[in-house]
Amino acid sequence: MPLGLRAPDLKAAHDAALPYEQYLETDAEQASRWRDLEPRVRLDQQQARLVSSFTRHMPVLVISGIWCGDCVRQGPVLHRIAEASSCIDLRFIDRDAMPELLEHVRINDGARVPVTLFMAEDFEPVSLLGDRTLAYYRHMAEKKLGGTCPVPGAPTDETLLDALVTDWLDEFERVHLLLRLSGRLRARHGD
Secondary structure, three states: OOOOOOHHHHHHHHHHHHHHHHHHHHHHHHHHHHHHHHHHHOHHHHHHHHHOOOOEEEEEEEEOOOOOOOHHHHHHHHHHHHOOOEEEEEEEEOOOOHHHHHHHEEEEEEEEOOEEEEEEEOOOEEEEEEEEOHHHHHHHHHHHHOOOOOOOOOOOOOOHHHHHHHHHHHHHHHHHHHHHHHHHHHHHHHH
């Protein structure tokens, strides 16, 4: 987890961030690329049932760039997962909106996006995932893409999209189980 970020910092960042639809409204031209991918992002019945069974409130903050190809590919996936659970409070913030936050979540000493921060209900940090999932890094290695961000608008085939959904679902489930099994949260909830 990022050093120096605690619950008050994360709560302030989450409060300043926007829900998915409002985030896309900040740049309609770039948002069209996100919207083009949305209909292709699907959760199967088992995946939707899993996410809808979550019981712990989970604030999730995505540090993003609406212009970024990786964000275009992953934002709609995160949105679809969050739609399936009333416990997930997903928000997006532009990476340049809070430079002090970005400094705490640098990846390989770079200001890479997206970076997704998972928090407990009291905004204590739980997990950070960025900038790409394992499936996408495998895809890049296979195709020998060396750039930091593939060409915007590059097609995303269905197999890769399904793998991205699976990668993200695995992280959401891992975080939920961590929250569900947390001694301090179990004491708070009496369960």
